[in-house]
Amino acid sequence: MTSDIGIWVAAICTLAMFSFLWKENSIFRSFQHIYVGIAAGYGMVRQWQAINNMAITPLLTKGVTTWIVPIILGVLLFARFFKSIAYLSRWSVAFLIGIGGALSIKILETEFIRQAQATFVPMNSFNNIVLVLGTVAGLCYFYFTIKPSTALLGVAKLGRYVLMISFGAGFGNAVMGRVSLLISRMQFLFGQWIYLIKM
Amino acid sequence: MDLLVKLGNIDRRVIYILLILATLVPLVRPIGLPFSVSEATKKFYAAVEQVPAGETILMAIDYSVGGGPDIHPQGQAVFRHAMARGLKVVFVAFVTEGTEFANQIIAEGEKMAGKTYGVDFVNLGYVPGSEVAISAFAQDVLKVYPKDVRGNVTADLPIMQGIATVADFVLVTEFATGIPGPSEWIKQVGTRYNVPLAIGVVTVMGPQTTPYYQAGQLVGLLSGLKSAAEYEVAMKAPGLATAAMDAQSIDHIVIVLFIILGNIAYFAGKGKKGR
Numbered sequence: 340m341t342s343d344i345g346i347w348v349a350a351i352c353t354l355a356m357f358s359f360l361w362k363e364n365s366i367f368r369s370f371q372h373i374y375v376g377i378a379a380g381y382g383m384v385r386q387w388q389a390i391n392n393m394a395i396t397p398l399l400t401k402g403v404t405t406w407i408v409p410i411i412l413g414v415l416l417f418a419r420f421f422k423s424i425a426y427l428s429r430w431s432v433a434f435l436i437g438i439g440g441a442l443s444i445k446i447l448e449t450e451f452i453r454q455a456q457a458t459f460v461p462m463n464s465f466n467n468i469v470l471v472l473g474t475v476a477g478l479c480y481f482y483f484t485i486k487p488s489t490a491l492l493g494v495a496k497l498g499r500y501v502l503m504i505s506f507g508a509g510f511g512n513a514v515m516g517r518v519s520l521l522i523s524r525m526q527f528l529f530g531q532w533i534y535l536i537k538m
Numbered sequence: 539m540d541l542l543v544k545l546g547n548i549d550r551r552v553i554y555i556l557l558i559l560a561t562l563v564p565l566v567r568p569i570g571l572p573f574s575v576s577e578a579t580k581k582f583y584a585a586v587e588q589v590p591a592g593e594t595i596l597m598a599i600d601y602s603v604g605g606g607p608d609i610h611p612q613g614q615a616v617f618r619h620a621m622a623r624g625l626k627v628v629f630v631a632f633v634t635e636g637t638e639f640a641n642q643i644i645a646e647g648e649k650m651a652g653k654t655y656g657v658d659f660v661n662l663g664y665v666p667g668s669e670v671a672i673s674a675f676a677q678d679v680l681k682v683y684p685k686d687v688r689g690n691v692t693a694d695l696p697i698m699q700g701i702a703t704v705a706d707f708v709l710v711t712e713f714a715t716g717i718p719g720p721s722e723w724i725k726q727v728g729t730r731y732n733v734p735l736a737i738g739v740v741t742v743m744g745p746q747t748t749p750y751y752q753a754g755q756l757v758g759l760l761s762g763l764k765s766a767a768e769y770e771v772a773m774k775a776p777g778l779a780t781a782a783m784d785a786q787s788i789d790h791i792v793i794v795l796f797i798i799l800g801n802i803a804y805f806a807g808k809g810k811k812g813r
Contacts, residue, residue, distance in 0.1 A: 360551065360554045361551060378603070381634065381635075382634045385634040385637065385664050386634070386666050388663075388664075389663070389664055389665050389666050390666070392663075392683075392684060392685050393665065393682060393683075393684065396684075397684060438670055439669070439670065442669055442670060442673055442725070442726065443669075443725070445725040445726070445729055445730075446721075446725060448725075448729055449721065449724045449725050449728070449729055449750075449755065450721065453753045453754075453755055454749055454753055456753065457749070457752055457753035457754070505745065508745050509742075509745045509746075512741045512742055512744050512745055512761075512762070513741070513742045514790075514793060515741045515762060515764070515786070515790070516605075516608050516740055516741030516742045516762055518561075518785075518786055518789045518790070518793075519607060519608040519741060519762055519763035519764075519782070519786065520605075520607050520608055521557070521558075521561055521789070522561055522565070522607075522763070522782045522785045522786060522789075523607030523608070523763075523782070524607065525558070525561050525562055525565055525785070526565060526778060526781075526782065529562060529565065529566070530565075535566055536565045536566055538778070
């Protein structure tokens with residue numbers, strides 16, 4: 340068993356969180372609150388360090404005035420806490436939405452054009468046939484413009500099965516991911532805390 | 539029949555205990571179950587392998603604590619590979635915890651013979667702003683990161699000489715548990731700069747990221763701990779991820795058995811109600 344205090348603290352935290360598996364209890368809730376508090380505090384410190392390094396220090400030490408406007412807009416976000424000047428925060432939010440919207444315009448290329456192009460494949464292999472038919476059937480399932488004919492309903496039904504298979508694959512991956520997290524904690528507890536597993 | 543119905547109502551704690559045992563036993567006594575290396579992992583490995591020695595690659599560590607155990611071994615494996623090949627690695631993060639994970643990886647690098655911080659690898663740290671910050675970083679690396687996490691002036695570091703925009707990296711890799719993730723990096727880096735992009739994600743994000751890989755928007759894709767194990771095998775350097783694969787396989791068998799058992803119990807119960 341290790342004598343490293345950090346590993347002991349982490350192990351106790353892990354066991355406290357695992358205690359939820361038995362039943363909801365006060366130890367679990369306490370450690371959950373501690374985790375939320377630490378995460379919030381850590382996030383604030385990191386955000387402040389980044390803003391200080393990137394904007395405030397260059398402005399104060401090197402006179403990089405281009406940071407004045409972003410800093411003012413950032414400070415204005417806090418205006419929402421004061422009722423009389425709360426409207427000022429909307430300017431910053433409007434700016435953020437404008438920038439976000441402009442940057443996201445590329446989504447047309449990454450998520451639509453390139454993805455559509457990727458389905459324009461010759462149907463000369465089993466994988467390509469599944470890809471093309473699956474995409475067409477999936478799209479038909481979401482086609483609501485006209486009253487569907489029997490043929491369209493049939494393809495849409497196939498589309499529903501395609502969607503269900505993809506949900507199944509997604510759920511399978513979710514389970515696999517959670518198992519990975521469990522394995523990692525077990526490797527930590529029985530490898531670094533109690534030396535039962537060879538690391 | 540009654541036994542089947544009772545099994546359908548089994549206490550969830552029994553399932554937890556069985557799962558913990560199914561995880562622990564193979565970790566203590568490894569079986570060495572075989573597993574194959576996927577094409578997406580092979581391509582990621584090849585992308586790192588093709589970078590000429592001495593060139594610089596980017597590793598964006600955009601994962602949080604919650605998904606870290608599933609994806610951190612990927613970052614470690616890719617870094618080891620890069621170091622073994624004599625590449626230089628610049629770490630950045632657009633998720634707060636990314637800085638700490640990058641520090642953990644770098645700590646391993648500092649123990650390697652002949653490898654020096656600031657020369658072979660550097661951690662530039664975290665910058666807030668998600669997708670907007672990625673876009674700004676891609677345009678002007680030094681403006682977004684005037685200093686690294688240790689307070690060094692970024693422009694003075696030997697590893698940063700010749701790096702002005704993201705296009706100056708020979709390969710860009712990103713590891714994500716959410717947003718920012720593949721979509722943001724493809725939008726702001728992949729489509730704007732002529733630089734190959736390889737991405738690692740947590741297992742849950744695997745299916746939703748695969749279309750980007752299939753469309754040729756990514757040169758390689760890693761998905762969860764399994765891909766990390768595959769990468770270790772490709773490197774011929776088995777590590778913790780490889781050791782975890784026995785437990786993963788056994789756990790999956792247990793889960794599948796419970797799903798089958800649950801369904802049998804459900805239909806048995808339904809039949810009994812019908813009578």
